[in-house]
Ligand code: SF4
């Protein structure tokens with residue numbers, strides 16, 4: 001990632017971090033868990049899971065090296081080092097595989113669009129294709145708030161059901177992906193997705209610099225023209241212990257990557273939380289729960305949203 | 312009894328018959344005039360332009376024809392629904408008239424069925440420019456996902472297209488023999504070869520005729536549920552796949568079926584009028600046919616209007632945010648002029664025209680049909696594009712842009728229909744001579760009686776339920792004859 005851009009993205013620390021959030025910042029614990037592979041399981045189950053170590057290591061490095069809340073370019077270098085560790089996901093059975101989720105803490109979103117820019121930069125997308133898009137929404141009382149929308153990684157994805165050729169699928173880690181070598185570009189999935197998460201690549205893609213991986217559903221870079229694409233939760237990076245690029249880029253720590261299996265969620269600010277507890281205590285909701293798509297992305301309201309405008 | 316072919320049973324030198332046969336082969340022998348050449352030239356250019364535009368959008372991406380992420384479905388889907396819908400009219404009109412034994416159908420079934428074939432071919436092709444990577448469409452067969460409505464769509468349309476082609480083709484077979492006999496030397500080599508291929512060793516024996524008649528009855532019965540299913544599945548391709556407002560309506564399948572019937576009949580009226588004028592078929596295709604078809608449009612138009620109200624009223628009344636936003640766009644928003652244009656010109660005015668005796672004339676009815684066909688295309692476009700441009704997160708509407716490419720493809724697909732029709736009638740008689748002669752034969756009471764009593768029936772086994780022979784192109788049938796006909800049929804069925 002372009003370093004200037006990255007530091008620009010990460011340049012704005014939260015204005016007024018909530019005290020309880022600060023209390024739950026855990027660099028020390030992270031360091032612990034890095035040293036010994038196992039940590040006392042009962043009180044801190046969150047940090048005892050192997051599959052989450054690497055992503056915590058990212059944050060540990062970030063916090064340790066920068067000795068401040070924001071990740072510096074140096075930290076991003078550390079990220080790359082961590083990424084060279086062998087992926088641990090290979091020998092696991094499905095039950096112990098991570099099940100990725102996201103939590104969007106809307107209380108801190110200031111609508112800066114850094115996530116969108118970072119995502120477009122990482123996946124080499126043209127301007128109008130926004131796999132994560134920050135909507136400005138308005139409350140009935142006239143105030144506005146921001147709603148970053150990405151693929152909700154539905155557990156019952158309607159987009160998968162309607163794909164006539166089975167190009168859309170859900171992998172073992174709960175990530176909904178598109179095989180662009182199969183997709184015929186009929187856009188039925190765009191009709192089906194109630195979250196506007198999908199994008200049709202109407203134009204030739206910009207030229208793409210050399211990529212760490214060949215194009216695959218997990219890393220669909222470059223995108224294929226005339227097929228459909230969407231957020232892939234940076235699936236190829238997750239196994240290397242990296243946060244998705246939007247989460248990395250969010251200087252406000254809005255975007256948490258979570259894992260249902262280990263019940264942990266972390267954001268770019270080194271804030272690691274127990275997922276189930278965090279979600280419950282903050283009254284997190286899914287978008288359009290009534291549609292039965294069982295999304296995996298939580299939103300923590302905090303601006304008096306009444307969610308009436310979920311269409 | 313030694314069998315004669317149908318046309319041998321009739322007096323050979325009857326001038327009426329000669330006239331009919333000449334009329335039926337007129338498109339093949341008529342010297343192409345300047346108008347004809349001009350027409351074919353223009354249509355051909357339009358089709359070629361469409362192909363060029365199609366190529367461009369494959370190379371340059373779908374943005375060249377207005378697809379954006381604000382409007383992921385649009386024009387081509389509307390074209391597809393409209394053209395396939397037009398086919399419905401021809402097939403079902405012909406099938407229903409066959410089944411109820413309406414004898415007046417004889418002169419128009421060929422044109423109706425040919426229209427059905429031409430439109431189903433073009434309609435099926437019209438979906439291709441909408442698909443992002445047409446080269447991968449074989450995956451529909453190679454790796455179908457049967458939970459997708461689109462697979463059922465493809466299956467239904469494929470089956471229906473096949474059935475309607477057979478339905479068109481079967482009654483053509485005996486006519487080829489007639490054409491061959493009438494044309495004589497004028498036929499030319501190519502045409503003779505094609506006929507030999509197409510005629511499937513037809514020799515006009517009674518057995519063959521009986522088989523053919525039975526096949527036609529079975530097909531006529533089959534084609535109705537097939538067509539209903541095609542248009543229902545089309546509606547469900549929206550209603551099932553999507554949570555979008557207005558698309559996710561239970562009413563969409565019947566709405567599609569009725570719309571297809573209504574606009575399909577209008578389409579038949581238009582092609583009847585055009586071909587009648589071009590090939591001077593005024594003696595055979597008469598005002599009566601237009602009146603009957605116009606009256607047939609009436610209930611479907613009324614039903615459609617009723618269902619529109621049933622569709623819109625609940626949504627606008629309790630006003631869920633999405634549905635309300637879409638309906639508002641339609642009623643008073645930026646699409647309102649088009650929507651009301653459709654309601655008035657597509658439904659109200661045509662219904663008025665055909666329901667008033669004073670305007671129930673050929674010209675007026677053709678005018679009404681001329682209103683219906685394009686406004687129903689407009690209606691489909693609104694049905695597709697308005698919900699598609701709606702943003703399900705913040706409730707805003709995207710815009711739909713027009714480009715020359717998508718207009719070219721649309722015009723090209725419209726132009727392809729008459730082009731295929733003209734091509735078909737270069738090979739196939741434009742009137743179903745055999746059928747008309749069969750009907751005529753019935754009206755020649757004497758001869759018919761003799762043949763019936765000999766146990767042949769009229770040889771073609773068509774179900775004859777309707778008594779009234781009124782309106783055949785050759786008046787003169789009597790009630791006594793009708794009774795004979797019934798009697799004969801009774802024998803035949805034993
Ligand atoms: S959010 Fe949309 S694209 Fe993502 S899984 Fe759900 S339906 Fe599919």
Ligand code: SF4
Pocket residue numbers: 162163164165166167168178182183184185186187188189190227228
């Ligand atoms: S556009 Fe591609 S992924 Fe979407 S439904 Fe069609 S084939 Fe499937």
